[in-house]
Amino acid sequence: MKEKITEHSIQLFDKKGFTVTSIQDIVESIGVTKGTFYYYFSSKEELLMEIHLRYIDDLLTKQMKILDDHHKSFKEKLFSIIHLSILDIKKQGASAKVFFREMRHLSPESLDKINPKRDQYRFNIENLLNEGIASGELRESLNVPIVTFGILGITNWSYQWFNPEGSIDDKQLAEIFTDMVFKGIEV
Amino acid sequence: MKEKITEHSIQLFDKKGFTVTSIQDIVESIGVTKGTFYYYFSSKEELLMEIHLRYIDDLLTKQMKILDDHHKSFKEKLFSIIHLSILDIKKQGASAKVFFREMRHLSPESLDKINPKRDQYRFNIENLLNEGIASGELRESLNVPIVTFGILGITNWSYQWFNPEGSIDDKQLAEIFTDMVFKGIEV
Amino acid sequence: MKEKITEHSIQLFDKKGFTVTSIQDIVESIGVTKGTFYYYFSSKEELLMEIHLRYIDDLLTKQMKILDDHHKSFKEKLFSIIHLSILDIKKQGASAKVFFREMRHLSPESLDKINPKRDQYRFNIENLLNEGIASGELRESLNVPIVTFGILGITNWSYQWFNPEGSIDDKQLAEIFTDMVFKGIEV
Amino acid sequence: MKEKITEHSIQLFDKKGFTVTSIQDIVESIGVTKGTFYYYFSSKEELLMEIHLRYIDDLLTKQMKILDDHHKSFKEKLFSIIHLSILDIKKQGASAKVFFREMRHLSPESLDKINPKRDQYRFNIENLLNEGIASGELRESLNVPIVTFGILGITNWSYQWFNPEGSIDDKQLAEIFTDMVFKGIEV
DNA sequence: AATGAATGAGGTTTCATTCAT
């Protein structure tokens, strides 16, 4: 049941937004009553926190798997990480959107738990880039933190427009973006 | 008074979010009564629309000024457009955030008016890139629409993290991003 | 202007009801502002009172003209009075409906002025019936006050259903009702 | 509780009118909170609809019982139907008044459900009159639909003035009206 | 004679939450 509530909530939060979705909406979509909701969650915010935790934990796990893969070259790792974000939009679309859009409705205490994980995700990319510089594959002059934000921008922004059913699929998109990040657009 | 209401609302919507900010919050921050609000706006949504229109119209105007400037080279134009977004975060920070975050709370009718302008902004960048290709400055193989989304990702995402009071200012950031976009990160 | 406000108000009160019609609705339908309304009327209720007074005074005047007409027989007078009510629905439809439906929204003070006129209208019919009994044209056993309420019911109720544009016109309707009142429905 | 809310509402709607009576007035008269009201009714209009449905369904049932009674003669049936309306004012006074006065505040969808029942009540009387003509008890020349409106006028109008505590009771009134309808007022 | 800005009280409705069962 807790699972079911969470799944349905994600869909509703994605479609209508956290504030606009009422507990009533959630339980009606499942066919139970409000009491049931409060048996499993102590507040609406706790549910939102649950959704956030699931998402970021899952994403971090996947990221770690890529980074720890000794069969992958540096380039392949960066491609995989870019691909990871985009693939997630396809597979966890609703969760991803809820994660990015509704974070502000978490309580300060919840944010204190989520933010370090979010930062960890970013730091992992920074570390990867630093390795690339050390190995001579990337320019030494790069401002790594900023460039990392740039890469995150490219990937995270795609949940705003990317339609996995469209003419370009997730792998192609990841390739175009990886190419753009590595070589830029100049001739 | 209408001006005053709009300005205060932007600040509040930025800080707390559109849904969470009540009319009461708005009028209290000014020291008038709810009636006054409804004398100037027929609904909360109309106010949101006003904010959106102001923002996008202003941004489009500035973009056009850059694109129509015959003294600027292609490279300078792209830099200026990247700089424009980032500068706007500094100058119109709250408006920018409200624009990106609260669009979903516009009515379908309002969205029908905003979306074409939003698209126009993007198409203008696509056109610029196409010119760059035509003049031989950019690689012919680029997928222009996707690359444009990439550029927009880089710039628009910065309203999530960029702190204009920080150690890096808007011009420096624009330079780093322009460099990244043109030359990539590879050595 | 006062005239214009009154006329437009009658139409709106008829269509939407007194409580539901706002001053805003009224002045908008004319193209002036609320201030104008309060220049001519001190309150919404005063306007309603004006409408009531006009209606009942006009009706009483017409009734008196019929009753004082020495060329009319008793029967003709009763027919004319029944016809008067029905004709009024056609000519003053909106006013008539407002009069019957919105009386409750008059202040007690206003009601104290309207009620005697309303009663007067009824007493005049009672008196006519009593004359008919005295002259031997009507049954002596009649309960005149109750029968008068019956006649008023027949005529006043018709503003609920009578459509002057329909297949039966006001004169025909008055004839059918007069016949019904005089002779009943028995064979 | 739903029952209780309905009963109290009828009293208040009768006394002050539907629009003027607030949800606050209703719940205060019972000693619960507004939330309770909206637990049982989804809107004020739904409550009004409930009141209308109850009234007309009850009245139609009673009317059918009279019409289907094979022990009653034609004359007795017409008397009983007239008596039914008047008795209802005594017993269901408030409901009756709310029914006639507040119908306009029903939504179009609600009206579509009420109107056929209202019409049914009238058609049943028309049918009875047609039977009276067929059996030779009523004049053949009668315009049945109009006469029916006349009878309805006589009875329905009485909720405007009839005081069941007065010197004439419901049975006497029904007798006077039946007499008037059958024999008219002429000598 | 008319406007336009502002008020403040009150309207209907929504909603997260509680709690006895």
Place this chain on the structure above:
DNA sequence: TATGAATGAAACCTCATTCAT
């Protein structure tokens, strides 16, 4: 494990009215 009744605070919005100009 789940329900259903109830709360109370707050939401958006409407409106009759006032008043300086």
